[in-house]
């Protein structure tokens with residue numbers, strides 16, 4: 646079985662989950678079914694990935710067939726930026742619940758601290774092509790998310806793409822339901838050390854998105870360096886008879902956070918959970934750390950003018 650971590654809410658989460666960003670509707674549900682057969686129990690979704698319905702159908706079928714029980718699954722999904730006002734938080738959560746065919750979400754995350762206008766679709770733009778941000782403080786959104794837990798619509802709540810100061814603001818206010826998770830970009834190219842340390846020192850579980858360096862990101866350039874082809878990674882992989890992806894993911898779980906590699910291939914999904922029969926040495930861990938470039942894959946650069954843009958801060 647996959648090792649687990651315990652959230653501040655008391656619920657447990659397998660420390661490898663399946664990512665679903667960029668999994669196409671029609672392919673996402675099939676991937677989830679395959680993954681369940683392989684032993685995955687943790688799934689990372691979001692309203693904005695536009696594949697929740699497909700995933701929900703797969704989950705419903707798998708449960709109806711008696712292959713797993715609802716309580717054996719851990720489903721994360723995320724509130725989108727158009728849904729930050731008090732009323733919209735409730736609507737966003739209900740929409741994801743309906744899409745996923747669930748009566749509760751295990752972990753509901755605020756996808757970004759940034760709020761946008763809530764008409765004209767999920768990516769409202771200003772005439773100059775920037776994201777149409779609005780000044781809704783994420784504290785208002787977080788307050789509304791508390792109610793979702795009270796009403797049993799989600800079991801645990803957390804955030805994604807928050808910096809340490811933004812998290813500290815929430816902690817300082819002192820809410821009934823704790824901030825249990827910060828989902829952030831982490832890979833050997835973006836090691837994010839200080840934010841990981843900060844979150845872990847507060848008992849906040851860290852989940853790494855794009856743990857393989859997001860090779861499929863739509864804005865990748867042909868001459869961008871390729872993480873899974875880095876000689877250091879390839880060499881270490883050969884020593885353990887593992888793949889480069891397994892070494893990169895192992896480096897992650899060994900640093901104490903969870904990873905949610907996306908895949909729609911059974912072979913690669915299999916690799917991505919077989920991380921617990923080898924251990925990297927301190928020197929190997931350090932060598933991979935040395936690949937840090939402090940360059941993000943995911944900058945959300947169209948929204949830097951939001952008063953809540955998270956990445957102006959150092960960490």
Ligand code: A2P
Nearest residue numbers: 855856857858859861890906907908909910913
């Ligand atoms: P695929 O879905 O075809 O398997 P990230 O989670 O960092 O965004 O990385 C996901 C990308 O990496 C996807 O393009 C996925 O492609 C690919 N991928 C996932 N697992 C592996 C693996 N074990 N080896 C190589 N590529 C992988």
